[in-house]
Amino acid sequence: MATLLIVHHTPSPNCQALFEAVVSGATTDDIEGVRLVRRAALAATASDVLAADGYLLGTPANLGYMSGALKHFFDQVYYPCLDATKGRPFGYYVHGGNDVTGAVRGIEAITTGLGWRRTADAVTLTGEPGRADTEACWELGATVAAGLME
Numbered sequence: 001m002a003t004l005l006i007v008h009h010t011p012s013p014n015c016q017a018l019f020e021a022v023v024s025g026a027t028t029d030d031i032e033g034v035r036l037v038r039r040a041a042l043a044a045t046a047s048d049v050l051a052a053d054g055y056l057l058g059t060p061a062n063l064g065y066m067s068g069a070l071k072h073f074f075d076q077v078y079y080p081c082l083d084a085t086k087g088r089p090f091g092y093y094v095h096g097g098n099d100v101t102g103a104v105r106g107i108e109a110i111t112t113g114l115g116w117r118r119t120a121d122a123v124t125l126t127g128e129p130g131r132a133d134t135e136a137c138w139e140l141g142a143t144v145a146a147g148l149m150e
C-alpha cells in the first residue's frame with residue numbers, strides 16, 4: 001500500500017475548507033491502495049516524510065512567504081530527506097489574503113531543491129474559497145493520490 005502524506009498549516013475556516021477538499025479528493029472511493037497520513041506542519045517529522053511515497057502541502061501566505069509552520073517543517077526535514085525522497089511526487093495549495101506570490105516561490109524553490117516532482121497544478125487563491133476553488137483542491141488531492149496507485 002502506498003502512503004500519501006499531507007502536511008498542512010490550517011489556522012482558519014477558509015484554510016480548513018481547502019484542507020478538507022484536498023483530503024476528500026485524496027480519499028475518494030476511486031483511489032485504491034493509497035493510505036493518507038495527515039500531519040499538522042508543526043508536528044510532521046522527517047520519519048513521516050521518509051515513510052511516505054508522495055506529498056500534499058497546504059499553507060496560508062504569511063508575511064510574503066509560506067507560513068512559518070510549513071517553513072519549520074522544511075527546515076526540519078530538508079537534509080534528512082534530501083537524497084532519499086528525490087523524484088517523489090507532490091502537490092500543494094496556498095491560501096492568501098491578497099498575494100501568494102512569495103509563498104509559491106518559496107515552495108517551488110524548496111521542493112526543487114529536494115528534487116520532488118510536482119504532479120498536479122498548484123491551487124492558489126485569495127479570499128473566501130468558492131466552489132471552483134474547493135473543486136480544484138479536490139482535484140489536487142485526487143490527482144496526486146491517483147499517481148500513487150499501482
Ligand SMILES: Cc1cc2nc3c(=O)[nH]c(=O)nc-3n(C[C@H](O)[C@H](O)[C@H](O)COP(=O)(O)O)c2cc1C
Nearest residue numbers: 012014015060061062063064095096097098099100
Ligand atoms: C501574520 C499574517 C500575515 C499574513 N501575510 C499575508 C501575506 O503576506 N499575503 C497574503 O496574501 N495574505 C497574508 N495573510 C492572510 C492569510 O494568508 C490568511 O489569513 C490565511 O490564508 C487564512 O485565510 P482567512 O483569514 O481568509 O481564513 C496574513 C495573515 C496573517 C495573520
